[in-house]
Every structure is written in C-alpha cells, then in structure tokens.
Amino acid sequence: MKSAFAAIALACAATASFAQDKVTFLTSWYAQAEHGGYYQAVANGIYKKHGLDVTVKMGGPQVNAVQLVAAGQADFMMGKDFQVLAGLEQGVPMVTVGAIFQKEPQGMVTHPDVNSLADLKDKTILVATSGRSTWWPWLKLKYGFKDEQTRPYTSNMQPFFADKGLAQQGFPSSEPFTAEKAGQKVKFFLFADDGYPPYGNTIVTLQKTVKDKPEMVQRFVRATLEGWKSYMENPAAGNALIKQDNPKMDDEMLAYAHRKMKEMKFFDGGDAARLGAGVMTDARWKTTYDFMVSSGQLKPNPNWQQAYTLQFVKDLKVLP
Template sequence: MGPGILDRRTMLAGAGALALAACERTPAPVDESGRVRIRFATDWRAQAEHGGFYQALATGLYERRGLNVQIIQGGPGVNVPQLLASTAVELGMGSNSFIAMNLVAENAPVKAIAAYFQKDPQVLIAHPDPALESIADLRGRPILLADASITAFWVWLKAKYGFTDDQIRRYTFNPAPFLADPRAVQQGYLTSEPYIIEQALGRPPRVFLLADEGYPSYACMVLAPDAFVRDNRRATDAFIEASTEGWISYLTGDPRPADALILRDNPEMTQDLLDQAREMLRTYGVVLGEDGTARPGAMTAERWREFFEVTSAQGVYDPGLNWRKAFDNSFVSA
C-alpha cells in the first residue's frame, strides 16, 4: 500500500510536453455555474493519506471558493507528471521531494506549491527484536527495497548510517519474504504496512520513521505547472486554502465525510485501515507537527536545500542544479 517513488527516467516524455505547455496560456475551464474546474490527480488509490483533500471536497470547501474539484485517484500505473504534461489534470500530487527535484533535473516547468506532510511517512520495519534500538542497528541485515527506493531514501540511509548495497533484497510489495525471515527488514509507509504486518505477526513490529531521524523529504505535495499557476492564480490560491482547511478538519474534526468518499472511490479500503492511518498521522505529527500547531502545506527553502545537498553529494543530482526551481512557497507560509 502507499505510493511508490517515481524514477527520473519516467519523467522524460512528460518534461518536453510540459515545456511546450509553459509557453501557452492555460486558463482553467469553468462549469455551467461559473466554477473553475480543477482535476487533481493523487499518487495512489484513495486512502487516509489523501484525507484532507477528500474532506475539502466532501464538506464543500472547494465549492464555496468557486471551484469544481474532481479528485482522480492514482495507482501502480499512474504517472502524475505525465498527466500534468498531457493536460489530463490541472494539479497533481507528489509523493516525496524526489518527484519535484527530478522534474527540475528534466527542465520541466512544474513546482511543488504545498507540502501537506511535513514528515515523509517512509519507514523501515523490522521484527520485534529487543536488540534493535535505532536505525543504526539495522546495518548488515537484509533490507527489502523497491527498485525506485534504491535511488531515493536508500541514498540518505547509506550516507547517514553506512548501509551497504549488499544488504538490498528486492521488495515486490508482498510482506511474505519479510514475515519468513526474522532478521529481515522491509520498507513501508507509516500509515499502512506496520498495521498490516502487526495483524500477521500478532504483535507490533519495530518501526523506524526516517523523518524522526532527520530524513528531510516532504511528502503529499501539490504539484502545479508554472503556466497553470500564472494563468489561474486566484483558483490555485483557493485550492490550497481549501485543502489546508480540509486537512485541519480531517485530523481535528469529524473525518466521516472524507472517509465516505474514500471508501466509495476505493472499495478495497476498510474503515479500520482509515482509522489507524488517521491516528498515525496525528500521533506522529505528520501534518500538524509534534505540537499540533504547524501550518499544513508549508515549505521552507532551508529544508529543500538540505534535501538537495544530501542527495547531490551522493550523486543523485548535479551539484549545479538550481534546486530552488523545485518549489514555490508563496502559497502557504510557515
């Protein structure tokens, strides 16, 4: 469960189309009531990790701001940058900071304009071994990783903890190999795999949230083509404002309106999965911070610089890349 990390090579086709679109005026269409239509593509099937957007839709926060928003759920075969490039959607979701930085590397005119997860929910999961006290204790153990993760958060783990590539085992989003090997470690999402593995093991696994160890990536970002923002600034502002209010409502108020839409869009989702995921988002301060006072969606240049410095030092990006093109933090202030 949870979104994958999009490899930079999958961006090539979309980057050229986005570059051409940047030269054209792209006023958003309006419906028969004069509301601006915005199609918003998520990074995975409907889930609690999208709850704030569904809450804004379900409770009329978008509509009251003159928007007609359609949430288009993602999945394994969905490429959000390509949807943006083909103008199949106006806005899209970026799963992590690599998505936005990869777009810069490909000269695609699209930016992150909000980051609703101040902490990337990426985790490493181990069996409940009392000898494991920190991520550093996972050195030498086999770690199940998806292909795209090897050029993403694995880079940070190697730089910080001295992990080595001979630890890597292929992860196919099936927990069976992890469950069969008590020394194994696997990647996961804070709000998904730990709960599923706990049900299988009959007790909680050991979970290490990378963000709590300093991993600097944002997550659950809103991606916007430069041309769309330029020609639809008021509608973009309204979308971010309503989404921010939606996230606050989903995490601190009654989540049932959003949950009903999520369950409708994704029949494989269950209420217990939604409930535990929402609780994880709250407990770990993923959206609102540890003290519950963070501004949802806010981004800082310092955080983006830190992300770029650690990844470029490991050869993921050219050190001369203009990392500031990855984001526009004028929509949500910290």
C-alpha cells in the first residue's frame, strides 16, 4: 500500500513540475493555412502533451503584434526577420527562436508573357505599403527597378486582370487561387527562388522570455514544430479550427494553400531537410542583415545578432 501511495505521489510531483503553462501566440493575419501547424498543435493536443495551454489569436490589419508582445499581452508571435532587426534598432528587444518556413512566401504575380522577375523592368508593379520596407528595396537593388514604376496594391486583383502591363505582389496560396477561380492565367515568381534571404513564418518572443523561461520556450518550439509536421501530413484537425476562427476560409482554399506549401517545400526544404524543421543558420541571418544595411533600411548595429538565437532549434532534429 505504501509503495502505491509513493507511486501516486511521484506521479503528482511529475505533473506539478510539468504544469500547463498558459501561453498566447499571435498570428500575422486572419486564420489561414499558413498558420495551420499552430492550430494543429492545439487541435491534436500536442501543446498539452508538452505542458502548454496555448491560445492562438489572429492578427489582422488593426493588430500591432510587436506592440502586444512588447507589452506582455502575447508571449510569442508569428514574425519576420526584417521586423525583428528593425525592432532592435528601435529599442524593442525581440528575438527569433525558430523558422517554420525556410523561405519567405512573398512573391510576384504576373501575366503569362513574363518569364522572370528581370522582365518587370518596364512593367507597372502594384506594391503594398509593407512591401516598400521589405522586399521592394531588394528588387530595386537586384534588378534596377525604380519607385516611379510602382502603384499602391489594394488587395483587389481586378486592376491586374484588366491591364496586361501590370504585375502585383502576392502569395502562392492566395492571389494565384483567386486568378484560377476567375479563369485568369497567371505566373507566380517566389522571391526566395531568386535569392531573397529572409526566413518566413518565424517564432518571435522577447529576449526577457528567453532568459527567464528557456525551458518553456524550448517546449513551445518543439511542440509547434511537431504541430507543423502533423499539419503537413494531414491538415484536417487544424483546418477545422482555422475555419472556426475565420469562416471566410473554405475547404477548397485551404486545400489549395496546403498543396502549394508542400510543393514549394516551405516547411521541409532547404536546411530543414538535413538539419531538422525550424532550423536557422548564422550565415543566412547575416545575409539578411547585410542586405538591410546595404539597402538603407538599417543602420549598422554591432548587436544585430541579438535578433535571433539558435539554442532552441540546433539540436531538436524534428525531421520533416
């Protein structure tokens, strides 16, 4: 009897030491397939298995994710390399702890007569405000494009459909889907395929969180990667939660986006195929930092490497 009580006590102690940490994760936009692994980790109990009680909250045009994380209203956010490097310069001590996508999914939608990004030199390009401080300077440096050839992008594809002289920004899972549904033939060029350096869909938190709760951060990173691996294998559970948060997402749109992510190997391509999902490298981050400095988007910063840490992904080996 005594040994039975001892076993129960040990089990209780183990549970207490691995209590469910409450964690809030903020996505970058309304719920969609590009957020699927986070939702999958909730739906399939993967976060719970790692002692985490995770709430996934949607971002959107009115949500300032950096501000919310800095204020302690969210523990982690889905971020971008440029955003974190620029945040450091502005005194916001954020740090990237993993990269879900080995490529940034931003690209260009063109009409069928365009054969490469270089062909856009004489085209009018629709660029959103956010693009002017991220990928547009890269295109200008690489291909000699000019600001004069741009017009604002308004998330409406009708101007593009009506004018064969236009090209516009887009994501492989979104604008090409809209074009296909409208019966329009288009091409899509992923910037990463031409050397655009940032990672995509990164896990970002505060440096203080990494310092004070490294074990919790490690569990969150591992569980998230397991969620993404599960989502890429069978997205049904994650998609059900995505549709709850964002009823505008239908099965056809989610299936299209999931297929594109697999085709383009965002999660399991590049270094992830060899070193494990979520992996980042010093060399890749340096390329991004050097580009931001050379394009005038950042001042030289001797502490720029505080923008990321490899400690949570280097030995995980969650192979896709």
